[in-house]
Amino acid sequence: MRVLIVEDEKHLAEALGQLLAEQRYQTDIVYDGTDALDYALTGQYDAILLDVMLPGLDGLEVARRLREAHISTPILMLTAKDEVQDKIGGLDCGADDYMTKPFDAGELLARVRALTRRQGEVIGNCVTVDDLTLRLDVRCLMCGDDSVRLGFKEFEIMRLLLLSFPAVVPKDEIISKVWGLDSNAEDNNVEVYISFLRKKLSFLHSRLAIRTVRKVGYFLEVPQS
Amino acid sequence: MRVLIVEDEKHLAEALGQLLAEQRYQTDIVYDGTDALDYALTGQYDAILLDVMLPGLDGLEVARRLREAHISTPILMLTAKDEVQDKIGGLDCGADDYMTKPFDAGELLARVRALTRRQGEVIGNCVTVDDLTLRLDVRCLMCGDDSVRLGFKEFEIMRLLLLSFPAVVPKDEIISKVWGLDSNAEDNNVEVYISFLRKKLSFLHSRLAIRTVRKVGYFLEVPQS
DNA sequence: TCTTATCCATGCGGGTTTTGATCGTTGAGG
DNA sequence: CCTCAACGATCAAAACCCGCATGGATAAGA
DSSP, X not given: OEEXXXXXXXXXXXXXXXXXXXXXXXXXXXXXHHHHHHHHTTOOOSEEEEESSOSSSOHHHHXXXXXXXXXXXXXXXXXXXXXXXXXXXXXXXTOSEEEESSOOHHHHHHHHHHHHHOOOEEETTEEEETTEEEXXXXXXXXETTEEEEOOHHHHHHHHHHHHHTTSOEEHHHHIIIIIOTTOOOOHHHHHHHHHHHHHHHHHTTOSOEEEEEXXXXXXXXXXXX | OEEEEEOSSHHHHHHHHHHHHHTTOEEEEEOSHHHHHHHHHTOOOSEEEEESSOSSSOHHHHHHHHHHTTOOOOEEEEESOOOHHHHHHHHHTTOSEEEESSOOHHHHHHHHHHHTTTTTEEETTEEEETTEEEETTTTEEXXXXXXXXXXXXXXXXXXXXXXXXXXXXXXXXXXXXXXXXXXXXXXXXXXXXXXXXHHHHHHTTOSOEEEEETTTEEEEEOOOO
């Protein structure tokens, strides 16, 4: 599990590195926004601890650019500020969580754990969530004894949803990851494939369902109880 | 949000009470160390403003005894002294923060907010105040076992109210943050959505209620127990 | 050529947002 | 104490937007 630490105050950065290292995270530390962006754009991290006040680019800008580049690595924003506007600003820039200094070490670890926890399970060349398994080699979706073949686009979208489970996958992320960054695909395309997938899901009698978040995107849900 | 003010100089105590009351904190004021201890031991407060120089028990002693009794209410120590020794002393006695007189009203409020931050704090993808949790990812409001989906505008307004808790959010601020600076939305629009939100709040049986401040705006309140 | 996958255009249905009307509340002034 | 005006709450209807499904056009591969 790799974590990128972005913090210009070297002592704090060190302390964070040590704290995470003790928990067996592999960490890289950078001290300014420009380096942060370079490192994070490799997409190799499972989480990023990002200070807001930084030389060069500030944390908000780093977060915004990462999301623009469709790097969806979870970001935990760190800041000394305590203003509502900053909280909203941070989350709007694409941060996933937010902590104000000074913070408790245990709490920080808990949040990092929370951020890196979800993700569908990949075993061999299958992705499985609940009763659904997606075979990556033959592009088919299985549930119980039944299975269906998926088209390429269907497959890519399903894989995204499964790997992101149970998080919401924004429509524009689906477009950029499935059609490509420079595509001119429209929202409607996604909707069409979601519709196909729902049909196949109900054919398979899977417990999972694709749910909509209006104006945002889709996520998989196991209807509870 | 309840704050105990401990300050023997009555004018200052009054001023503090007023300042906090404007921000919708409920305050109690006591003028000596013995009363302070009695009141604070009830454990009903979310923060304590504690003067050091007091008749009867001094502030340091009050803090020490509270911690002995395992009351962990955050304490903001107030004093005219500006010696490092006092700061260390105060913090060793169990104070969480320290301000020297004279102090700036804005700074005091910021520190109180910092001490009571657990309320209205962002944890993961959720904002929680009292028994209410707003899930930012799927835009739904939860209380106990029940939950409701919120429309986009409803969601934005609720988020503002929660993040600003317990302060009043002016109507024009709601309009500019939710509809945009250049919008021509009218006050009545806000009122309509507040009405929607109140309906959902009561459906959820939440203890929180949206209260009106005439000609100003709205705020969330936990009806006192 | 035939099949399959993908894309695009369209219209329906339902949720969201706006608007206007009505009625209740509050506070000031007579 | 009454009246009035300003403000706020609520409701219902209308307008609007979004997501979904369908069917046909187009492209790609067998």
